[in-house]
Amino acid sequence: MLSADLPPMTVVPALMPQGPFALWRSESGILSLQADRCPHRGMRLSHGFVRGEALSCIYHGWRYAQNGRCLKIPAHPRLEPPEAIRVETYAVTESGGLIWGCLETPAGAPPNFDGFAPLRMMSVKVSPQMIATSDEVDRRADGALAIELAGQHCLFLARAQPDGSTLLFCLIEEAAAPEARIAVSRALELFRCRLEADDLQKEAL
Template identity: 50%
Template sequence: MPPYPTGSWMPVALSADLPAGTVMPAQSPAGPIALWRSHSGRAAAFADRCPHRGMRLSHGFVRGETLSCIYHGWSYAQAGNCLRIPAHPALTPPDTIRVATQPVEDGGGIIWISVGEPAAGPPRFEGLAPLRSMMVEADVAALEAAAGTKIGEGLLDYTHNSRTIRLLLAPEGQARTLMHVLVDEDSNPAELIATSRAAEALRRAAEHISLTGIAR
Protein backbone atom coordinates (compact mmCIF):
# COMPACT_ATOMS: atom_id res chain seq x y z
CA MET A 1 0.00 0.00 0.00
CA PRO A 2 1.85 3.14 -1.10
CA PRO A 3 0.50 6.03 1.03
CA TYR A 4 2.42 8.58 -1.07
CA PRO A 5 1.09 8.44 -4.64
CA THR A 6 2.30 10.65 -7.46
CA GLY A 7 1.47 14.26 -6.70
CA SER A 8 2.18 14.08 -2.97
CA TRP A 9 5.03 14.62 -0.50
CA MET A 10 6.93 11.90 1.39
CA PRO A 11 8.59 12.49 4.80
CA VAL A 12 12.15 11.15 4.51
CA ALA A 13 13.83 12.48 7.66
CA LEU A 14 13.53 14.79 10.63
CA SER A 15 15.16 18.19 10.29
CA ALA A 16 17.13 17.65 13.51
CA ASP A 17 18.74 14.52 12.03
CA LEU A 18 20.38 16.54 9.24
CA PRO A 19 22.55 19.30 10.74
CA ALA A 20 24.18 21.90 8.51
CA GLY A 21 27.18 20.52 6.66
CA THR A 22 26.09 16.86 6.73
CA VAL A 23 24.80 14.23 4.31
CA MET A 24 22.76 11.07 4.96
CA PRO A 25 21.23 8.26 2.90
CA ALA A 26 17.46 8.12 2.47
CA GLN A 27 14.88 6.42 0.29
CA SER A 28 12.37 7.77 -2.20
CA PRO A 29 9.95 6.12 -4.65
CA ALA A 30 12.52 6.92 -7.34
CA GLY A 31 15.25 5.03 -5.45
CA PRO A 32 18.07 5.80 -3.00
CA ILE A 33 18.88 9.46 -2.41
CA ALA A 34 21.65 11.45 -0.77
CA LEU A 35 19.96 13.95 1.54
CA TRP A 36 22.27 16.81 2.50
CA ARG A 37 22.27 20.24 4.07
CA SER A 38 24.62 23.02 3.03
CA HIS A 39 26.52 25.08 5.57
CA SER A 40 23.97 27.87 5.13
CA GLY A 41 21.23 25.42 6.18
CA ARG A 42 19.51 24.59 2.90
CA ALA A 43 18.45 20.95 2.38
CA ALA A 44 18.74 19.14 -0.96
CA ALA A 45 18.11 15.62 -2.31
CA PHE A 46 20.30 14.00 -4.97
CA ALA A 47 20.09 10.61 -6.64
CA ASP A 48 22.59 8.59 -4.60
CA ARG A 49 25.02 8.01 -7.42
CA CYS A 50 27.88 10.16 -8.68
CA PRO A 51 27.71 10.51 -12.49
CA HIS A 52 31.47 9.92 -12.70
CA ARG A 53 32.03 6.39 -11.33
CA GLY A 54 28.76 5.60 -9.60
CA MET A 55 29.99 6.06 -6.01
CA ARG A 56 27.23 6.75 -3.48
CA LEU A 57 27.03 10.48 -2.86
CA SER A 58 25.65 9.76 0.63
CA HIS A 59 29.25 8.71 1.46
CA GLY A 60 30.43 12.16 0.37
CA PHE A 61 31.02 15.39 2.24
CA VAL A 62 29.63 18.92 2.23
CA ARG A 63 31.85 21.86 1.37
CA GLY A 64 30.07 25.15 1.83
CA GLU A 65 27.10 25.05 -0.53
CA THR A 66 28.23 21.95 -2.48
CA LEU A 67 28.25 18.19 -2.06
CA SER A 68 31.46 16.40 -3.03
CA CYS A 69 31.89 12.76 -3.95
CA ILE A 70 34.30 10.92 -1.64
CA TYR A 71 35.89 8.99 -4.54
CA HIS A 72 37.39 11.64 -6.82
CA GLY A 73 36.04 14.79 -5.19
CA TRP A 74 33.72 15.95 -7.94
CA SER A 75 31.57 18.72 -6.43
CA TYR A 76 27.93 19.48 -7.19
CA ALA A 77 25.78 22.55 -6.58
CA GLN A 78 22.31 22.21 -5.10
CA ALA A 79 20.86 22.42 -8.61
CA GLY A 80 22.76 19.20 -9.42
CA ASN A 81 25.32 20.67 -11.85
CA CYS A 82 29.00 19.82 -11.44
CA LEU A 83 31.11 22.77 -10.30
CA ARG A 84 34.56 21.29 -9.77
CA ILE A 85 36.69 18.35 -10.90
CA PRO A 86 39.85 18.29 -8.74
CA ALA A 87 41.91 16.37 -11.33
CA HIS A 88 41.25 19.21 -13.81
CA PRO A 89 41.22 22.39 -11.71
CA ALA A 90 41.27 24.72 -14.73
CA LEU A 91 38.28 23.02 -16.37
CA THR A 92 34.79 24.48 -16.18
CA PRO A 93 32.65 21.33 -16.11
CA PRO A 94 30.06 21.18 -18.90
CA ASP A 95 26.43 21.54 -17.85
CA THR A 96 25.77 18.01 -19.10
CA ILE A 97 27.60 16.66 -16.04
CA ARG A 98 24.92 16.72 -13.37
CA VAL A 99 23.18 14.57 -10.81
CA ALA A 100 19.40 14.08 -10.70
CA THR A 101 17.69 16.11 -7.98
CA GLN A 102 14.32 15.98 -6.23
CA PRO A 103 12.39 18.95 -4.80
CA VAL A 104 12.73 19.27 -1.02
CA GLU A 105 10.64 21.07 1.59
CA ASP A 106 11.93 21.47 5.14
CA GLY A 107 9.33 22.66 7.64
CA GLY A 108 7.70 21.79 10.93
CA GLY A 109 10.76 19.75 11.86
CA ILE A 110 10.26 17.34 8.93
CA ILE A 111 12.11 17.03 5.60
CA TRP A 112 9.83 16.11 2.70
CA ILE A 113 10.60 15.18 -0.89
CA SER A 114 8.10 15.44 -3.70
CA VAL A 115 6.58 12.39 -5.37
CA GLY A 116 5.92 13.64 -8.87
CA GLU A 117 4.69 17.23 -9.01
CA PRO A 118 2.46 18.11 -6.03
CA ALA A 119 -0.06 20.87 -6.55
CA ALA A 120 0.56 22.26 -3.07
CA GLY A 121 3.16 22.15 -0.29
CA PRO A 122 3.55 19.29 2.20
CA PRO A 123 1.08 18.95 5.09
CA ARG A 124 1.56 20.78 8.35
CA PHE A 125 0.52 19.23 11.65
CA GLU A 126 -0.44 22.11 13.91
CA GLY A 127 0.32 21.59 17.59
CA LEU A 128 2.59 18.61 16.92
CA ALA A 129 6.38 18.35 16.90
CA PRO A 130 8.63 15.46 15.84
CA LEU A 131 10.19 13.45 18.64
CA ARG A 132 12.23 10.76 16.86
CA SER A 133 12.33 8.44 13.87
CA MET A 134 12.79 4.68 13.90
CA MET A 135 13.06 2.00 11.25
CA VAL A 136 10.46 -0.76 11.43
CA GLU A 137 11.12 -4.09 9.71
CA ALA A 138 7.47 -4.37 8.64
CA ASP A 139 5.20 -2.78 6.06
CA VAL A 140 2.50 -0.18 6.62
CA ALA A 141 -0.23 -2.84 6.72
CA ALA A 142 1.52 -4.61 9.63
CA LEU A 143 1.80 -1.33 11.51
CA GLU A 144 -1.90 -0.65 10.97
CA ALA A 145 -2.72 -4.16 12.19
CA ALA A 146 -0.55 -3.71 15.28
CA ALA A 147 -2.13 -0.32 16.00
CA GLY A 148 -5.65 -1.65 15.40
CA THR A 149 -6.52 1.29 13.16
CA LYS A 150 -5.92 2.76 9.72
CA ILE A 151 -4.03 5.83 8.57
CA GLY A 152 -6.29 8.88 8.64
CA GLU A 153 -5.45 12.41 7.51
CA GLY A 154 -1.86 11.35 6.89
CA LEU A 155 -1.21 10.03 10.41
CA LEU A 156 -1.55 6.68 12.16
CA ASP A 157 -2.96 7.00 15.68
CA TYR A 158 -1.87 4.39 18.21
CA THR A 159 -3.18 4.09 21.76
CA HIS A 160 -0.91 2.40 24.30
CA ASN A 161 -1.48 2.43 28.07
CA SER A 162 -4.21 5.07 27.63
CA ARG A 163 -1.82 7.28 25.64
CA THR A 164 -2.46 8.10 21.98
CA ILE A 165 0.56 8.85 19.84
CA ARG A 166 0.66 10.14 16.27
CA LEU A 167 2.85 8.46 13.68
CA LEU A 168 3.94 9.60 10.23
CA LEU A 169 4.93 6.66 8.04
CA ALA A 170 7.17 6.40 4.98
CA PRO A 171 7.49 2.95 3.31
CA GLU A 172 10.97 1.80 2.33
CA GLY A 173 10.67 -1.28 0.15
CA GLN A 174 8.36 -4.26 0.54
CA ALA A 175 8.66 -4.85 4.30
CA ARG A 176 10.33 -1.81 5.79
CA THR A 177 8.83 1.44 7.07
CA LEU A 178 10.41 4.60 8.42
CA MET A 179 8.24 5.75 11.33
CA HIS A 180 8.34 9.36 12.51
CA VAL A 181 6.92 9.84 16.01
CA LEU A 182 5.08 13.11 16.67
CA VAL A 183 4.17 14.57 20.06
CA ASP A 184 2.21 17.54 21.39
CA GLU A 185 4.40 20.63 21.31
CA ASP A 186 3.93 21.21 25.05
CA SER A 187 4.80 17.64 26.13
CA ASN A 188 6.93 17.36 29.28
CA PRO A 189 9.98 15.06 29.62
CA ALA A 190 7.98 12.23 31.22
CA GLU A 191 5.46 12.34 28.37
CA LEU A 192 8.26 12.26 25.80
CA ILE A 193 9.72 9.13 27.42
CA ALA A 194 6.29 7.45 27.59
CA THR A 195 5.64 8.27 23.91
CA SER A 196 9.00 6.88 22.84
CA ARG A 197 8.32 3.65 24.75
CA ALA A 198 4.87 3.35 23.17
CA ALA A 199 6.41 3.71 19.72
CA GLU A 200 8.92 0.98 20.53
CA ALA A 201 6.08 -1.30 21.63
CA LEU A 202 4.29 -0.73 18.34
CA ARG A 203 7.47 -1.41 16.38
CA ARG A 204 7.93 -4.75 18.14
CA ALA A 205 4.28 -5.72 17.62
CA ALA A 206 4.38 -4.84 13.91
CA GLU A 207 7.60 -6.77 13.36
CA HIS A 208 6.06 -9.78 15.13
CA ILE A 209 3.07 -9.61 12.77
CA SER A 210 5.40 -9.28 9.79
CA LEU A 211 7.30 -12.42 10.81
CA THR A 212 4.44 -14.60 11.98
CA GLY A 213 1.25 -13.11 10.58
CA ILE A 214 -0.15 -13.25 14.12
CA ALA A 215 -0.95 -10.29 16.36
CA ARG A 216 0.24 -10.52 19.96
Protein backbone atom coordinates in the same frame (compact mmCIF):
# COMPACT_ATOMS: atom_id res chain seq x y z
CA MET B 1 13.52 12.43 7.85
CA LEU B 2 13.47 14.49 11.04
CA SER B 3 15.00 17.95 10.50
CA ALA B 4 16.94 17.57 13.75
CA ASP B 5 18.73 14.50 12.36
CA LEU B 6 20.29 16.40 9.46
CA PRO B 7 22.53 19.20 10.76
CA PRO B 8 24.34 21.59 8.38
CA MET B 9 27.29 20.10 6.42
CA THR B 10 25.80 16.60 6.49
CA VAL B 11 24.82 14.16 3.74
CA VAL B 12 22.85 10.94 4.27
CA PRO B 13 21.33 8.28 2.03
CA ALA B 14 17.55 8.75 1.79
CA LEU B 15 16.17 5.26 1.18
CA MET B 16 13.01 5.44 -0.88
CA PRO B 17 11.11 2.69 -2.75
CA GLN B 18 12.50 4.13 -6.02
CA GLY B 19 16.09 3.69 -4.78
CA PRO B 20 18.61 5.59 -2.71
CA PHE B 21 18.97 9.37 -2.96
CA ALA B 22 21.53 11.73 -1.45
CA LEU B 23 19.94 14.14 1.01
CA TRP B 24 22.20 16.91 2.27
CA ARG B 25 22.18 20.20 4.10
CA SER B 26 24.63 22.94 3.17
CA GLU B 27 26.62 25.06 5.58
CA SER B 28 23.96 27.79 5.37
CA GLY B 29 21.19 25.24 6.05
CA ILE B 30 19.78 24.76 2.53
CA LEU B 31 18.47 21.25 1.78
CA SER B 32 19.12 19.31 -1.43
CA LEU B 33 17.80 15.95 -2.61
CA GLN B 34 19.77 14.45 -5.47
CA ALA B 35 20.38 11.19 -7.27
CA ASP B 36 22.80 9.06 -5.27
CA ARG B 37 25.11 8.45 -8.20
CA CYS B 38 28.06 10.54 -9.27
CA PRO B 39 27.97 11.25 -13.04
CA HIS B 40 31.73 10.56 -13.22
CA ARG B 41 32.07 6.90 -12.24
CA GLY B 42 28.90 6.18 -10.36
CA MET B 43 30.14 6.47 -6.76
CA ARG B 44 27.35 7.07 -4.26
CA LEU B 45 27.20 10.78 -3.48
CA SER B 46 25.74 10.03 -0.04
CA HIS B 47 29.25 8.78 0.85
CA GLY B 48 30.66 12.21 0.00
CA PHE B 49 31.24 15.44 1.91
CA VAL B 50 29.39 18.73 2.11
CA ARG B 51 31.75 21.64 1.45
CA GLY B 52 30.06 24.98 2.09
CA GLU B 53 27.14 25.09 -0.35
CA ALA B 54 28.26 22.13 -2.48
CA LEU B 55 28.49 18.34 -2.29
CA SER B 56 31.81 16.65 -3.08
CA CYS B 57 32.10 13.09 -4.31
CA ILE B 58 34.37 10.98 -2.11
CA TYR B 59 36.08 9.27 -5.06
CA HIS B 60 37.70 11.94 -7.26
CA GLY B 61 36.25 15.03 -5.57
CA TRP B 62 33.95 16.30 -8.31
CA ARG B 63 31.84 18.99 -6.68
CA TYR B 64 28.13 19.58 -7.29
CA ALA B 65 25.90 22.59 -6.61
CA GLN B 66 22.44 22.54 -5.06
CA ASN B 67 20.96 22.75 -8.56
CA GLY B 68 22.96 19.64 -9.51
CA ARG B 69 25.47 21.34 -11.75
CA CYS B 70 29.10 20.22 -11.55
CA LEU B 71 31.15 23.11 -10.17
CA LYS B 72 34.63 21.68 -10.00
CA ILE B 73 36.77 18.80 -11.27
CA PRO B 74 39.88 18.79 -9.05
CA ALA B 75 42.03 16.90 -11.58
CA HIS B 76 41.41 19.76 -14.06
CA PRO B 77 41.38 22.89 -11.88
CA ARG B 78 41.34 25.29 -14.86
CA LEU B 79 38.45 23.59 -16.59
CA GLU B 80 34.96 25.08 -16.37
CA PRO B 81 32.87 21.86 -16.11
CA PRO B 82 30.41 21.56 -19.02
CA GLU B 83 26.75 22.35 -18.23
CA ALA B 84 25.80 18.83 -19.24
CA ILE B 85 27.58 17.32 -16.22
CA ARG B 86 24.91 17.45 -13.56
CA VAL B 87 23.22 15.35 -10.93
CA GLU B 88 19.46 14.82 -11.06
CA THR B 89 17.88 17.06 -8.42
CA TYR B 90 14.45 16.75 -6.79
CA ALA B 91 12.06 18.88 -4.75
CA VAL B 92 12.73 18.96 -1.03
CA THR B 93 11.33 21.14 1.72
CA GLU B 94 11.04 21.34 5.48
CA SER B 95 7.85 21.75 7.48
CA GLY B 96 6.97 21.16 11.12
CA GLY B 97 10.35 19.64 11.94
CA LEU B 98 10.17 17.11 9.10
CA ILE B 99 11.97 16.94 5.75
CA TRP B 100 9.75 16.16 2.76
CA GLY B 101 11.13 15.06 -0.60
CA CYS B 102 9.23 14.55 -3.84
CA LEU B 103 10.52 12.85 -7.00
CA GLU B 104 7.87 14.47 -9.21
CA THR B 105 6.40 17.96 -9.27
CA PRO B 106 4.83 18.35 -5.81
CA ALA B 107 1.02 18.52 -5.91
CA GLY B 108 1.06 20.99 -3.01
CA ALA B 109 2.70 21.88 0.26
CA PRO B 110 3.34 19.08 2.79
CA PRO B 111 0.59 18.47 5.35
CA ASN B 112 0.63 20.60 8.46
CA PHE B 113 0.27 18.81 11.79
CA ASP B 114 -0.57 21.80 13.96
CA GLY B 115 0.10 21.30 17.65
CA PHE B 116 2.43 18.32 17.09
CA ALA B 117 6.20 18.10 16.96
CA PRO B 118 8.44 15.21 15.86
CA LEU B 119 9.57 12.91 18.65
CA ARG B 120 11.61 10.24 16.88
CA MET B 121 11.70 7.87 13.95
CA MET B 122 12.23 4.14 14.01
CA SER B 123 12.44 1.24 11.60
CA VAL B 124 9.78 -1.48 11.96
CA LYS B 125 10.08 -4.82 10.19
CA VAL B 126 6.49 -4.88 8.94
CA SER B 127 4.75 -3.21 6.00
CA PRO B 128 3.08 0.23 6.27
CA GLN B 129 -0.24 -1.54 5.52
CA MET B 130 0.13 -3.68 8.62
CA ILE B 131 0.69 -0.59 10.77
CA ALA B 132 -2.24 1.25 9.20
CA THR B 133 -4.60 -1.68 9.86
CA SER B 134 -3.51 -2.21 13.48
CA ASP B 135 -6.40 -2.04 15.96
CA GLU B 136 -4.39 0.53 17.91
CA VAL B 137 -4.39 3.24 15.25
CA ASP B 138 -6.98 5.40 13.48
CA ARG B 139 -6.37 6.80 10.04
CA ARG B 140 -6.91 10.57 9.76
CA ALA B 141 -8.09 12.44 6.69
CA ASP B 142 -4.63 13.98 6.23
CA GLY B 143 -3.00 10.54 5.93
CA ALA B 144 -1.45 10.47 9.41
CA LEU B 145 -2.27 7.66 11.85
CA ALA B 146 -3.50 8.64 15.32
CA ILE B 147 -2.54 6.52 18.33
CA GLU B 148 -2.55 6.80 22.13
CA LEU B 149 0.83 5.90 23.62
CA ALA B 150 1.52 6.13 27.37
CA GLY B 151 -1.63 8.27 27.71
CA GLN B 152 -0.42 10.78 25.10
CA HIS B 153 -2.07 11.60 21.84
CA CYS B 154 0.45 10.86 19.06
CA LEU B 155 0.61 10.75 15.28
CA PHE B 156 2.45 8.35 12.99
CA LEU B 157 3.68 8.87 9.47
CA ALA B 158 4.69 5.61 7.82
CA ARG B 159 7.02 5.33 4.85
CA ALA B 160 7.72 2.10 2.97
CA GLN B 161 11.34 1.01 2.70
CA PRO B 162 12.85 -0.86 -0.27
CA ASP B 163 13.21 -4.05 1.85
CA GLY B 164 9.50 -4.14 2.75
CA SER B 165 9.97 -2.65 6.22
CA THR B 166 8.65 0.74 7.34
CA LEU B 167 10.18 3.92 8.63
CA LEU B 168 7.83 5.21 11.27
CA PHE B 169 7.87 8.87 12.28
CA CYS B 170 6.24 9.59 15.61
CA LEU B 171 4.91 13.06 16.46
CA ILE B 172 3.81 14.06 19.92
CA GLU B 173 1.79 17.02 21.18
CA GLU B 174 4.08 20.04 21.36
CA ALA B 175 3.15 20.72 24.98
CA ALA B 176 4.20 17.23 26.18
CA ALA B 177 6.59 17.28 29.15
CA PRO B 178 10.03 15.61 28.92
CA GLU B 179 8.82 12.70 31.12
CA ALA B 180 5.90 12.12 28.75
CA ARG B 181 8.27 12.08 25.80
CA ILE B 182 10.40 9.40 27.46
CA ALA B 183 7.29 7.35 28.30
CA VAL B 184 6.02 7.60 24.71
CA SER B 185 9.39 6.61 23.34
CA ARG B 186 9.33 3.46 25.50
CA ALA B 187 5.73 2.70 24.55
CA LEU B 188 6.73 3.06 20.92
CA GLU B 189 9.37 0.34 21.32
CA LEU B 190 6.71 -1.97 22.77
CA PHE B 191 4.34 -1.14 19.92
CA ARG B 192 7.07 -2.16 17.48
CA CYS B 193 7.62 -5.46 19.34
CA ARG B 194 3.87 -6.22 19.18
CA LEU B 195 3.70 -5.51 15.47
CA GLU B 196 6.77 -7.59 14.64
CA ALA B 197 5.59 -10.48 16.82
CA ASP B 198 2.14 -10.42 15.14
CA ASP B 199 3.81 -10.44 11.77
CA LEU B 200 5.97 -13.45 12.64
CA GLN B 201 2.90 -15.25 13.95
CA LYS B 202 1.01 -14.59 10.69
CA GLU B 203 3.95 -15.91 8.67
CA ALA B 204 4.05 -19.07 10.79
CA LEU B 205 0.34 -19.82 10.19
